[in-house]
Amino acid sequence: MTVKPPIAMLAELTHRCPLSCPYCSNPLELARQERELDTETWARVFREAAEIGVLQLHLSGGEPASRRDLVDLVTAARGAGLYTNLITSGIGLTEKRLRALDDCGLDHIQLSLQGTDAEMADHIGGYRGGFARKMQVAAWIADIGFPLTLNAVLHRRNLHQLPRALEMALEMGARRIEVATVQFHGWAMQNRDSLMPTHEQAREADRIVKQARAELRGQLVIDYVPADYHSDFPKRCMGGWGTTGLNVAPDGEVLPCHAAQTIPHLQFDNVRDRHLRDIWYDGTAFNAYRGTDWMQEPCQSCDNKLRDFGGCRCQAMAVVGDAGAADPVCVRSPHHGTLQAKADAFAHNDAAELIYRTAPGKALPETTGS
Amino acid sequence: MAAGRGLGTGRRIVIENADIPFLPRGVRVHFDKVRDSWVLLAPERAITLDGIGHAILSEVDGARSFAEITRILADRYNAPAEDIAKDTAGFLGALRNRRFLEIRP
Numbered sequence: 001m002t003v004k005p006p007i008a009m010l011a012e013l014t015h016r017c018p019l020s021c022p023y024c025s026n027p028l029e030l031a032r033q034e035r036e037l038d039t040e041t042w043a044r045v046f047r048e049a050a051e052i053g054v055l056q057l058h059l060s061g062g063e064p065a066s067r068r069d070l071v072d073l074v075t076a077a078r079g080a081g082l083y084t085n086l087i088t089s090g091i092g093l094t095e096k097r098l099r100a101l102d103d104c105g106l107d108h109i110q111l112s113l114q115g116t117d118a119e120m121a122d123h124i125g126g127y128r129g130g131f132a133r134k135m136q137v138a139a140w141i142a143d144i145g146f147p148l149t150l151n152a153v154l155h156r157r158n159l160h161q162l163p164r165a166l167e168m169a170l171e172m173g174a175r176r177i178e179v180a181t182v183q184f185h186g187w188a189m190q191n192r193d194s195l196m197p198t199h200e201q202a203r204e205a206d207r208i209v210k211q212a213r214a215e216l217r218g219q220l221v222i223d224y225v226p227a228d229y230h231s232d233f234p235k236r237c238m239g240g241w242g243t244t245g246l247n248v249a250p251d252g253e254v255l256p257c258h259a260a261q262t263i264p265h266l267q268f269d270n271v272r273d274r275h276l277r278d279i280w281y282d283g284t285a286f287n288a289y290r291g292t293d294w295m296q297e298p299c300q301s302c303d304n305k306l307r308d309f310g311g312c313r314c315q316a317m318a319v320v321g322d323a324g325a326a327d328p329v330c331v332r333s334p335h336h337g338t339l340q341a342k343a344d345a346f347a348h349n350d351a352a353e354l355i356y357r358t359a360p361g362k363a364l365p366e367t368t369g370s
Numbered sequence: 371m372a373a374g375r376g377l378g379t380g381r382r383i384v385i386e387n388a389d390i391p392f393l394p395r396g397v398r399v400h401f402d403k404v405r406d407s408w409v410l411l412a413p414e415r416a417i418t419l420d421g422i423g424h425a426i427l428s429e430v431d432g433a434r435s436f437a438e439i440t441r442i443l444a445d446r447y448n449a450p451a452e453d454i455a456k457d458t459a460g461f462l463g464a465l466r467n468r469r470f471l472e473i474r475p
């Protein structure tokens with residue numbers, strides 16, 4: 001199998017974050033600040049990424065603005081020739097800092113939205129005043145003229161706010177909105193009872209997105225991540241394992257996707273030890289689920305296998321206990337019925353409380369299993 | 371990422387002859403040395419440009435009108451102006467639908 005160069009790299013600059021969203025995609029075991037790569041190492045990693053074909057760099061976290069050297073990191077990324085995108089909640093960005101990011105060539109900002117009003121957003125983010133601050137940051141972004149994508153993360157508690165989220169994207173001058181139903185990995189896995197949308201909510205979101213896409217064509221681009229557990233076919237996760245993108249964790253571990261550390265038998269290389277090129281082409285974690293040779297039935301003989309590559313390995317691990325199994329979202333998986341029954345049970349547990357993400361170095365909450 | 375994904379084939383926004391197309395902030399043409407090809411870089415997207423796409427975008431400078439762009443291309447490729455205008459309008463219209471291109475009247 002010919003391995004193509006990666007197109008995108010997600011650089012998780014830090015796991016620190018002022019918010020504590022209960023669906024955070026960071027792992028339960030967060031990297032402490034003293035384990036984070038320093039400025040020089042990130043700059044080298046950006047150059048290596050560009051050398052091997054990465055075009056798009058996403059600076060993420062945690063909250064990337066929690067890195068004091070953010071402006072230096074963006075300067076290094078642009079110097080390496082990468083298209084540089086900042087994925088942020090807005091907290092930690094001042095007008096002065098945004099202007100400095102403008103001066104050093106930041107290409108695009110993706111701003112997250114936890115809710116469409118302060119009550120919802122601050123409750124979900126676990127950070128009082130966060131919504132007001134975010135709206136101020138959005139105004140500065142518009143004033144400077146950064147291209148903006150609004151990233152609305154939706155779940156049972158705020159899916160009714162989707163129409164307002166679309167309006168807000170237009171009001172902020174965003175060219176694009178990501179309507180992202182929570183994916184159940186990382187901290188979200190602890191909160192399936194609290195966050196799982198109902199089947200009816202999932203179908204209503206499908207309808208709203210379809211209608212908005214038609215009405216806002218050429219005005220607002222809508223990228224949609226539908227509710228996974230209520231789907232019949234799995235997502236082509238990461239565009240296919242080891243085909244398109246890679247993630248670098250705050251401590252330098254290189255992952256095929258942000259949840260890959262939940263697959264216990266995988267071993268990850270670190271940018272401190274190896275060139276990104278060697279990790280991408282020869283790393284055991286990247287080669288573990290490339291192509292189709294690893295597939296079991298029903299994937300191996302499935303006519304969709306080159307379309308969705310069997311779906312999400314981490315979801316197969318988390319729900320079925322086998323990372324080589326078909327994603328249980330798939331109707332052809334023997335676990336599909338069980339998953340949908342679970343989804344309905346989660347979605348109707350109205351007594352469930354949010355389990356917030358903690359800070360790096362803090363004790364983990366009790367896990368609730370799968 | 372959607373490198374190489376085809377542009378939309380649905381409704382096209384009509385471009386008038388006097389319209390001046392331009393690439394907005396955050397969208398740029400980039401030569402990809404690793405893949406030895408031109409790409410259009412846009413927010414969270416990278417699109418491979420074929421020879422025609424690159425030729426069209428090379429004439430989009432924020433000053434020339436759509437009519438001027440198609441005339442230049444028709445002369446250079448010694449092709450019927452009508453065909454060039456149709457292809458160019460389709461290509462630019464698809465980019466515009468995705469907010470990768472703006473029009474100044």
